Amino acid sequence: MNSPKKITIAVTGLNATDSPGPGVAVIRALREGFDHIRIIGLSYEALEPGLYLHDLVDKTYQIPYPSAGANTLLERITYIHQQEELGVLIPNFDAELYNFIRISSELLKLGIATFLPTHRQLEDRDKLNLDEFGRKHDLKVPESLVIHKEAGLKKAAEQLDYPIVVKGRYYDAYIAQNEHEASKAFQRLNAKWGLPVIIQKFIKGTEINIAALGDGKGGTISIVPMRKLTITDKGKAWAGITLEDESLLQLARHFSEVTHWRGGFELEVMKDPGGDLYIMEVNPRFPAWIYLTAAAGQNQPAALAKMAMGEEVAPFDTYAVGKMFIRYAWDHVTDVSEFQQISAFGEL
Amino acid sequence: MKLKPNIATSENGFIFNPATGDSFMANVMASEIVNHLKKEKSIPEIRLLLLEKYDVEQQQLDRDLDDLLQQLKEANLLD
Structure with missing residues (x-):
């Protein structure tokens, strides 16, 4: 044999x-x-x-x-x-x-x-375009404004009202409670990541991440939602747990349907006290906690590799809820x- | 007043809400009440069971029960 x-x-x-x-x-x-x-x-x-x-x-x-x-x-x-x-x-x-x-x-x-994914898909979900992306696809995203000069900060803050989130072009974000903090954040982000800077409405709620795999035809092969239990000073999950919440699965399915996303993606979501789900960011690849999907019964990297090789992969329908990861340094x-x-x- | 159907509980008092990822550790008395709620017993039924089982004044029991139910509600564990 x-x-x-x-x-x-x-x-x-x-x-x-x-x-x-x-x-x-x-x-x-x-x-x-x-x-x-x-x-x-x-x-x-x-x-x-x-x-x-x-x-x-x-x-x-x-x-x-x-x-x-x-x-x-x-x-x-x-x-x-x-x-x-x-x-x-x-x-x-x-x-x-x-x-x-x-x-x-x-x-x-x-x-x-x-x-x-395609270049177009990559571009559409970019931080700079997320506001428009949300409107186009009927997805809730926090209202945000892109500013190219510090002078634009005041007007943006008046429109969104404090507190606001000041985000870098590629990375980093600061919550600003007033004009002084916003100005400081703008200068830091400009120095590190350049312009423009994104000013986003602050959404209070529970931070949830969803790892998913789109088939490129509007379908979703796998969805696993996770809540961060420990967060590092860089905002990274150091421990997390899988959740059971149909609204999170529906959100990921809706994202795949409207974008026809091909490949792994991560939705960074804020669930507000009223239960509304806001997409804070869309990462166009697997997250660093992706092994949890395999541990929970939906091995997304293996499924992606099989799909890349042309295999038909049936959508997963269950995963273990309450499966935790605790990262460690070695x-x-x-x-x-x-x-x-x-x-x-x-x-x- | 009912416990949400997906809430997981264990005999040692651990309560897990799979929708939010929140977990709680209940003391022996709270754990017993939560387990009654999980078995879909009504509040009057639970009150009666506890009065029969424990040597406690009804007023005291009502206060403690109300207090616990309020905490469960705030923890988003009740429907």
Whole structure:
């Protein structure tokens, strides 16, 4: 009897730090979802913890930063493919998605499958466009204004009323109770992330995250909602629990229906005291807590890999409610020779 | 006044609301009352059961029961 063919999957996002990329969690789920699998890590920096975890990652290659452009990325992936015969590639960073989507048809010609949204889908759910996105698709989002000058702050605050949320173009957010705090937040965000800055109405409520997988045709293969139980000072979940709430499942289904989202996504939701659900952000990839979906019975990374390879995957209909994750820090010990290997040769 | 149907309880007094992720630890008396509610007993029925079982003044029991029901309501555990 022939043994099943081994599948090789490349995964990015190995930075399992205090603000973790999803890669290590994706790999953990993939290893549970496939009996015969080889994992190729794709890293940007030599100190991403995941690339030293050899029980999870078989081999790692460094890849160029997104700013190097899509052609440089394609060249590097082509080289890696020549060494490793990649079957599937799962990118896990927002900033790299544009390039990976751009080269996805070239990758497919090489024999590397991906399961990604379109550039249009990526653009529509961008923070800058979220307000319009909500109106267009009948999804509740907090009223928000995009400002390009600090002078616009006062007018925006008058319209939205304090407290307001001042958000960076790519990352970070501050709650401002008054003009002084808003101005300080604006300056910080401008210095770090540049303009524009987004001013959002503050919604009081319970923060809930939903990890889901869209089939690209309007259907949703998997939905798992989670409430953060412990949050780090960077706002990241350090512990969480799966929830049973039909309204959250309906929200994710509605999102897939109206966007025809293809691939993993995360909805960051605020449930206000009246039960209304506001989408605060849409992340166009799996979250760092994605392993919880596998632990709860809906292995989203494995399902995505199967769909990328053209398999029909039936939508999951149940998951374990009350399944918890508690993240922990662990000092992994390695030798300088490994660090030298990845630093000098870009491979480990 | 009913306990929401999806609320999970255990014999040691742990109460879990799967819709919100909230959990609570009830003392022995509160746990007993919550378990009566879970079995869909009415408040008058529960009051009677407790008066028969424990040596307690009705006024005291009513005050404690009202207090607990208020806490359960605030914790979003009642329909």
